[in-house]
Amino acid sequence: MSTSSRKKVLLKVIILGDSGVGKTSLMNQYVNKKFSNQYKATIGADFLTKDVMVDDRLVTMQIWDTAGQERFQSLGVAFYRGADSCVLVYDCTVSKTFENMNAWRDEFLIQAGPPDPDNFPFVVIGNKIDMEPQRTVPAKRAMAWCQSKGNIPYFETSAKEAVNVEQAFQVIAKTALGKEDEEPFIPGEVDFGDEPKEAKSSGCC
Amino acid sequence: MSSHYQNVREYPAYDDEENTLEAGQTVENKQKTLLATAKNVVDTEAYHMIRALDKSLLDEALKHSAKMLNQLRTSELSPKHYYDLYMLVFDKMRHLEMFFSEENKRGRRMQDLYEVVQHAGNIVPRLYLLITVGSVYIKSKEAPAKDVLKDLVEMCKGVQHPTRGLFLRNYLSQLSKDKLPDVGSEYEGVGGQVQDSINFIIQNFTETVHLFSRLKNEGPASEREKREKERNELSILVGKSLERLSNLEGVTLEIYRSMVLNKVLEVVVQSNDKMVQQYLMDCIIQVFPDEFHMATLDTFLQSCLDLDQGVDLRAILTSLMDRLSNFIQRRASQGEQHDDYGTNVVETFTKYVDKVLEVYAVELSDNLLINISLLSLSLQAYPERTDYVNRIITGVATHLVDTLINDDQVIKLTKKVLTIPLESYKSILKLLDLDNYNQVLTLLPFEEKRMVARQIVRTAIKHGDKITTVDQVNELFELIKPMLKDEPTNETLAEDDWEDFEEEQNLVARCVHLFDNAETDNLFKIYSAARKHFGQGGVKRIQFTLVPLVFKYLELATRIYQSQITAAATPTLEGEAPAVGGVIKQDKVFQYVMEILEVLANQRPGPALQLYLQSALCADRCDLEKIVYELLSQAFMLYEEEDSKVQLEYLHLIINALQGMKHISEENYNTLSTKTCQYSSKLLRKPDQCRAVLMCSHLFWPMFENKELQNSSKALECLQWSLKIVKSCLSNQQILLFVEILNVYAHHFDKKNDKVTAEYLNGMIDLIFTNIPNLEETEETAAAPINIFYRNTLRHLRLRKDQDGEMYDDVRFTLM
Known part of the structure; x- marks a missing residue:
């Protein structure tokens, strides 16, 4: 498939986490360099794209921001499919949001169903470190969790003050690209030849 | 109003609710097959489309993309499955979009492409293609x-x-x-x-x-x-x-x-459309910023009244109120100013809440939920405005009044109405200002009332509230009545609850320490009001509650006495009346103390005896001779009725109290000390007798508080008497008693009792020394501690000799 090398690389990144942890803010800070203190809920899922250089390669990141509130995700999470990386975000001033990380990770692995779940690239972000005095989740605790889940890269950020946001997304892009390299062919291309026939026959039954 | 919208569990949802499980599975399987087939077509057509794009064969690519997009024409798929398919198509369409972009860069006019894609046969693929080209068209800025x-x-x-x-x-x-x-x-x-x-x-x-x-x-x-x-x-x-x-x-x-x-x-x-309205009102609340809501409250709330019947207004109202509460709290925690919200949020909400409650048949639990949110908002936004809280609680009281509260949810919510202000106020005094708080509290079942009452007391103690008037005492005790008094309905205390009950009563007792007033008369009235409430608590409560009150009365009596002494010592200007202090004098306070002690004496004689002694000491300090005598007489009466097992212990306390007297007359003292000596000699067990009589020697020497009551001969009599009693004790008890007696002799000698000479000490030392060998022949284990005790006593005497020298010259240590 000589054609694939010509193609621009598209990386799909999903941002997950509880309502109000700052998923949208992180994405807006990274993509648009903007921050607003106002809380606005996200409905459904939406992406923004950003072109970045990773190890001398130009890649397009398609960053999916998601609704933290269950009732605004009523159509399900079909958009998880094909994700190259998943960012788990919590608010370091609200312990509950950290405790829910397990659930978000499990939920992602179940719904997205990546072929090698143990090695799927996650990145963890503890946001709102500008509110350090109110911190309830110690960095140590978060790092221990990340280590226990197979050394997930961990970042502490402030979307408000643009601290560490760029660095975190750079690593996100890298991990996602690593995954992309493992599967250089787009799905369907590999099995093409017998797939349609098989599908048609199964359709008849 | 129903809250069906809120209750629907939307995600993750599995479609097996409306059908039987089996039928549901069939439907689900059919859906899966449909979806798989459609996805297959999409994958195949996408493959061809991408291949065509790689070769820049636009028509070919468009043909395949249209076939792919055709899959979205299905009416068979459920929304979730359709979304799944849509997402797949969405991803594939990015290739086409990128191609259009590149074409544009290569110089192709987007307007032409915009025309070209309109030739797709079917409207669904055509519009998807049109939108895809359209987005690149906009980017190209051709139009x-x-x-x-x-x-x-x-x-x-x-x-x-x-x-x-x-x-x-x-x-x-x-x-x-x-x-x-x-x-x-x-x-x-x-x-x-x-x-x-x-x-x-x-x-x-x-x-x-x-x-x-x-x-x-x-x-x-x-x-x-x-x-x-x-x-x-x-x-x-x-x-x-x-x-x-x-x-x-x-x-x-x-x-x-x-x-x-x-x-x-x-x-x-x-x-x-009810569902649209419910959902979108919620969305408006959630997606627009708080500042916008603050500025447009009236408009938003007014339109709530125009919504269809059956829309859950409770959910909308509470959602917005809670959101604004959080917003105000957040702002306050960031140090931004209070009270300036551009509009009075509480009054605006109140206006619409009133309308809603008036016009719609709102269920009681929804009514309470609305009021709870309003209460929180009010306390958050205007913490000083007790009138808002008052109004809300009065409203709740009105709605609850005809209802028998037996629904668990209603009970829980009513409790919340009561505890929210409690948690918000840093004092319970504001709570006492709320007119209908108690009325709402009274409606709860006994146990729930009691839990709220405990929380009230804990809050008061935690924040160190000062209760300064009789009215406040009465109001507070009215609120916490379930802790003070049984209700006819509540059952007798189960044994396992005793610890719990004890903790509760200790909480009540601690209320006494909240009472505070600079005027002694006022304080007296406050204590007396509390006494009245405590008195209704029954036997099992007063032992906890009345004791601290007695101490408070004693403190008060001392304070009154002290202020009189100070006033007398302060010279007054001519023509000016001397400062008189309060109307209530110390003797009056003691009358109350005696009344309380009488009640306690009937129920708990032991603690009452101690309190009599404590009160007597206090009365002595206040120079109230008659009352001292009265109190001690009462203590003696209780002593006489006590079990012999505890009598020695009580004698200890009595002797301690007596030797601390300062102002008592010699006559009264003689009567009381003689009586005490008699008690001592009448104890049942000989060793007890011996020890008690020995202790009685302290009733006569050294009497530091009042040296006029010293009587060295009587002290010596007691010592000798105790020695005599030893003789009638069992032989194995004697040696220890000897050492104890030696110690008391030594004490008197040291305190310079003129009748207790070195001779007596030497005699005791000899006596013990001759008995020690006997002792060593008996059990060693029993002997060892006595031996140590004896040696320590002698070591002490030697030490005293080294320090004070001369007076110990005649004490002989040679035998040791």
Whole structure:
């Protein structure tokens, strides 16, 4: 498939986490360099794209921001499919949001169903470190969790003050690209030849 | 009002609720097969499309893309499965979009492409293609963004099937969102103004609301429930437009107020669709910032009243109130100023809450939920305005008054109404100002009342509230009545609850320490009011509650006495009346003490005896001879009735109290000390007798507090008497008693009792020394501690000799 090398690389990144942890803010800070203190809920899922250089390669990141509130995700999470990386975000001033990380990770692995779940690239972000005095989740605790889940890269950020946001997304892009390299062919291309026939026959039954 | 919307569990949802499990599985399997087949076609056509794109064969690529997009024409898939398919197509379409972009860079005019794709045969593929080209068209800036957007949103009218239409419009929304003319965006200016974007989004929004509402009436009536569930799933496709509006930079508060909110509300209200209304009101609350809500409260709340019957207004109201409460709290924690919200949020909400409660048949639990949110908001926004809290609680009281509270949910919520102000106020005194607080509290079942009462007391103690008037005492004790008094209905205390009960009564007892007033008369009245309440508590409570009160009375008596002494010592100016202090004098206070002690004596003689002694000491300090005598007589009477096992211990206390007397007359003292000696000699066990008589020697020497009561001969008599008693004790008890007696002799000698000479000490030492060998022949284990005791005693004497020298010259240590 000589054609694939010509193609621009598209990386799909999903941002997950509880309502109000700052998923949208992180994405807006990274993509648009903007921050607003106002809380606005996200409905459904939406992406923004950003072109970045990773190890001398130009890649397009398609960053999916998601609704933290269950009732605004009523159509399900079909958009998880094909994700190259998943960012788990919590608010370091609200312990509950950290405790829910397990659930978000499990939920992602179940719904997205990546072929090698143990090695799927996650990145963890503890946001709102500008509110350090109110911190309830110690960095140590978060790092221990990340280590226990197979050394997930961990970042502490402030979307408000643009601290560490760029660095975190750079690593996100890298991990996602690593995954992309493992599967250089787009799905369907590999099995093409017998797939349609098989599908048609199964359709008849 | 029902809250069915809130209760629907939307995610993750598995479709097995409305059918039997088996039927549900069949449906689900069929759906899966349909989806798999469709996806297969999409994958295949996408493959061909991409291959064609790689070879730059546009017509070929378009042909395959149309076939791929054709899969989205299905009516068979449930919303979730359709979404799955849509997402797959969405991903594939990015290739086409990228190709269009590259074509554009190579110089192809987008307007031509825009024409070309319109040749697709079917409307669904045609519009998806058109939107895809349109998005690149806008990016190319060949035409103003606003014109392309307007064209696209108009064209979408061609799809009127609800599900297909909603997804198509979602595609339009997704592809256009970063190409909207907006303040600061690259499409502003020639591309249009933010107003164009607002119009575009609202038009798309309005159409989605229509499509969504239409879905309600499609298909057979029997499948209504299933359709409502599907609608619920699709609702985010409608709500999404509101998020788009909210994300426009150009939608400032002014623009929101003048151009956005009214139009949105109009569409919502006119939909005449309960689900749409419920959902979208919630979306408005959630997607627009708090500052906007603050500034447009009236408009929003007014439109709530125009919604269809059956919309859960409770959910909408509480959701907005809670959101604003959090906002105000957040702002306060960041140090921003209070009270200036541009509008009085509490009064505005109150106005509409009143209307809602008046016009609609609101269930009691919903009523309480609304009031709880209003209460929290009020305490958050205007913590000083007790009148708001008062009003809310009065309202709750009115609604509850005719209801027998036996519903668990109502009980829980009513409790919350009561505890929210408690948790918010840093004092319970404000609570006492609320007119109907107690009325609401009274409506709760006994145990619940008791729990609230405990929380009230804990709060008061935690914050160190000062109760300064009789009224406050009465009000507080009225609130915590369940802790003070049994109710006819509550059952007798189970044994396991005793610890709990004890803890509770200790809490009540601690209330006594909250009483505070600079005037002794007032304090007296406060204590007496408390006494009245405690008196109703019954036997099991007064032992906890009355004891601290006795100490408070004693403290008060001392304070009155002290102030008199101070006043007498202060010289007054001529013609000026001397400071008199309060009307209540110390003897009056003691009358109350005696009354309380009498009550206690009947129930708990032991502690009462101790309190009599304590009170006697205090009365002695206040120079109240008669009362001292009276109190001690009472103590003696209790002593006589006590069990012999504890009598020695009580004698200890009596002797201690007596030797601490300062102002008592010699005559009274003689009577009391003689009586004490008699008690001592009458104890049942000989060793007890011996020890008690020995201790009685302290009743006569050294009497530091009042040396006039010293009597060295009587002291010596006691010592000798005790020695005599030893002789009638068992031999194995004697040696220890000897050593104890030696110690007391030594004490008297040291305190310079003139009758206790070195001879006596030497005699005792000899006596013990001759008995020690006997001792060593008996059990060693028993002997060892006595030996040590004896040696320590001698070591002490030697030490005293080293320090004081001369007076110890005659004490012989040679025998040791």
